[in-house]
Amino acid sequence: MKVNEERQVRIVQEIIEALSESFLFKEIRKKELDDIVGKMIYRRFKYKKGQIIAHEDEPCTTLGVILKGEVEIQRLYSSGKTIVLSRFSKGDVFGEAILFASTSAYPATVAAVTDCEILYINRDEILKIFTQNEVALNNFLVLLSNKIMILNSKIKNISFKSIRQKVINYILVKSKDGMIKHIILKENKEVIAAELGIPRPSLSRELINLRELGYIAFDRGSIDILDLEALEAEMME
Numbered sequence: 001m002k003v004n005e006e007r008q009v010r011i012v013q014e015i016i017e018a019l020s021e022s023f024l025f026k027e028i029r030k031k032e033l034d035d036i037v038g039k040m041i042y043r044r045f046k047y048k049k050g051q052i053i054a055h056e057d058e059p060c061t062t063l064g065v066i067l068k069g070e071v072e073i074q075r076l077y078s079s080g081k082t083i084v085l086s087r088f089s090k091g092d093v094f095g096e097a098i099l100f101a102s103t104s105a106y107p108a109t110v111a112a113v114t115d116c117e118i119l120y121i122n123r124d125e126i127l128k129i130f131t132q133n134e135v136a137l138n139n140f141l142v143l144l145s146n147k148i149m150i151l152n153s154k155i156k157n158i159s160f161k162s163i164r165q166k167v168i169n170y171i172l173v174k175s176k177d178g179m180i181k182h183i184i185l186k187e188n189k190e191v192i193a194a195e196l197g198i199p200r201p202s203l204s205r206e207l208i209n210l211r212e213l214g215y216i217a218f219d220r221g222s223i224d225i226l227d228l229e230a231l232e233a234e235m236m237e
Contacts, residue, residue: 011044012037012038015042015044015067015119016030016034018068018091019033019037019065019091019119020033020091022092022093023093023139023143024093024096024136024143025136026139027135027139028133028135032133036132040121040125041121041125042120042121042125043119043120044067044117044118044120045117046115047069047115048112049114050111050112051111052109052110053111053112053118054109054110055106055109056108057106059105060099060104060105061123062095062099062120063093063094063096063120063122063123064094064110064118064119064120065091065092065093065119065120066088066090066116066117066119067090067116067117067119068117069090069113069114070087070088070112070116071094071112071118072084072085072086072087072088072110073085073086073087073094073110074108074111075108075109083197084190084191084194085108086195087113087191096140096143096144096147097143097144097147099123126140163202163203164234166196166197167198167203167206168210168231168234170195171183171223172231172232178232181228182223182224182225183222183224183225184222185220185221185222189204210231213230214227215227215231215234216231
């Protein structure tokens with residue numbers, strides 16, 4: 001009995017640790033977070049690397065919080081091709097943008113990149129948390145707003161005629177329209193390419209082309225703008 005109690009305490013502490021790293025529970029005091037988890041009804045599932053967590057068009061009735069590992073949001077095509085739309089890790093959430101929609105279905109496939117563990121909280125429990133904690137509600141609204149901004153950026157990116165313009169637009173956005181000349185890359189090229197909706201080799205090739213033109217310099221973790229006017233001129237073509 002004691003062993004089971006100790007195991008349960010350890011599980012709860014792992015959940016609290018992961019939630020404390022989640023933006024959804026940002027700036028919530030530990031005592032409040034302990035209280036939230038103590039009252040919360042949830043489910044935990046473990047997945048093996050490569051396992052599908054949720055299929056596209058499958059009903060979404062819960063918000064998922066990653067306790068361990070990494071997951072990808074993927075678009076699978078009948079040809080067998082897969083495009084990675086985004087990647088999430090410990091503390092990140094998924095499903096929040098569709099949980100309260102009139103038609104709550106996953107718009108893409110969610111897959112385990114590594115062995116992972118997911119905490120699921122249903123819609124009623126989320127509403128209960130928001131009723132009891134204004135900070136969590138505010139964080140949730142910020143998350144949704146950020147999703148809308150990202151979506152708007154992707155829609156804008158689709159309108160560009162060439163891969164070069166998509167890459168340059170990414171650079172200009174990250175540089176805040178040239179205000180920052182040295183850009184620190186927080187994502188790897190695979191994630192950036194997925195965000196732009198282009199193959200990773202195409203991203204690398206275009207960065208090399210821009211470097212050879214003398215527009216930028218770059219390494220694995222950063223991009224330096226050398227000729228802002230030339231980059232902006234490319235966007236006008």
